[in-house]
Amino acid sequence: xxxxxxxxxxxxxxxxxxxxxxxxxxxxxxxxxxxxxxxxxxxxxxxxxxxxxxxxxxxxxxxxxxxxxxxxxxxxxxxxxxxxxxxxxxxxxxxxxxxxxxxxxxxxxxxxxxxxxxxxxxxxxxxxxxxxxxxxxxxxxxxxxxxxx
Numbered sequence: 001x002x003x004x005x006x007x008x009x010x011x012x013x014x015x016x017x018x019x020x021x022x023x024x025x026x027x028x029x030x031x032x033x034x035x036x037x038x039x040x041x042x043x044x045x046x047x048x049x050x051x052x053x054x055x056x057x058x059x060x061x062x063x064x065x066x067x068x069x070x071x072x073x074x075x076x077x078x079x080x081x082x083x084x085x086x087x088x089x090x091x092x093x094x095x096x097x098x099x100x101x102x103x104x105x106x107x108x109x110x111x112x113x114x115x116x117x118x119x120x121x122x123x124x125x126x127x128x129x130x131x132x133x134x135x136x137x138x139x140x141x142x143x144x145x146x147x148x149x
Contacts, residue, residue, distance in 0.1 A: 002070045008050040009077030023102055026127045058089045071137040072097045080112035090117035100133035102126050
């Protein structure tokens with residue numbers, strides 16, 4: 001069974017309350033429940049980690065290596081602006097990374113400095129971006145002969 005880590009960057013724990021006109025009304029708890037249901041239905045392990053700290057995200061990634069995580073899906077949120085240490089970590093870890101955003105960051109004039117380390121980027125589909133990102137990671141693991149059976 002593949003192990004996928006989902007990292008939620010700064011302010012994502014405040015979903016449903018933070019700028020609902022941009023990010024919608026789905027709360028972080030509701031999103032987590034939806035994604036855990038997806039993991040059960042698609043037979044993969046999902047660990048969800050929220051952080052407002054880049055150093056905590058880096059520590060979590062290095063810990064994921066020791067735990068045998070197969071893939072990373074991350075909404076880096078504000079880390080995408082100046083997360084150069086996080087970008088270096090993404091280059092160092094041995095598992096693939098799919099970047100996701102709820103909004104179309106290109107339409108908003110935002111560039112991610114982390115995206116260059118990703119196998120792909122999904123943006124602009126609200127909470128559905130998470131499901132699409134997880135499905136993309138599962139397909140990537142399957143097609144590259146990684147641990148997915």
